Amino acid sequence: xPIAHFQPQSLPKSLNDRLKPLFLTNLGLAVLILGIAIGIRxxxxxxxxxxxxxxxQKRLALVSDALIQWAEKLDSSxxxxxxxTEMYDYMAQRNSNFYEETYSYEGMATSPLDVFxxxxxx
Numbered sequence: 001x002p003i004a005h006f007q008p009q010s011l012p013k014s015l016n017d018r019l020k021p022l023f024l025t026n027l028g029l030a031v032l033i034l035g036i037a038i039g040i041r042x043x044x045x046x047x048x049x050x051x052x053x054x055x056x057q058k059r060l061a062l063v064s065d066a067l068i069q070w071a072e073k074l075d076s077s078x079x080x081x082x083x084x085t086e087m088y089d090y091m092a093q094r095n096s097n098f099y100e101e102t103y104s105y106e107g108m109a110t111s112p113l114d115v116f117x118x119x120x121x122x
Contacts, residue, residue, distance in 0.1 A: 083102060086098065087102075
């Protein structure tokens with residue numbers, strides 16, 4: 001009986017040929033994971049961006065309102081100081097037009113004061 005020589009039907013694949021499907025599968029999974037990460041991350045970041053803009057708008061509105069109130073308070077304080085200065089001048093010089101110029105009927109009608117008087121101790 002003759003000795004048979006083993007002849008393979010196909011040659012063994014090289015290492016590159018065997019790793020190629022594994023590499024393509026891993027590449028596909030990496031692209032899929034990256035797509036999911038971007039797809040989930042974008043709406044979340046966009047929502048946080050809108051929330052941050054909304055909060056900043058509210059804070060800016062509060063700051064703006066506070067500045068307006070401060071300016072109005074400063075304006076009324078300056079007017080009150082000017083009226084007290086005019087009142088002092090009236091008491092010193094007896095300007096007869098002081099009442100009509102400073103305290104009009106319309107102004108006193110909206111004022112929270114019911115009675116107003118000046119006392120001259122001289």
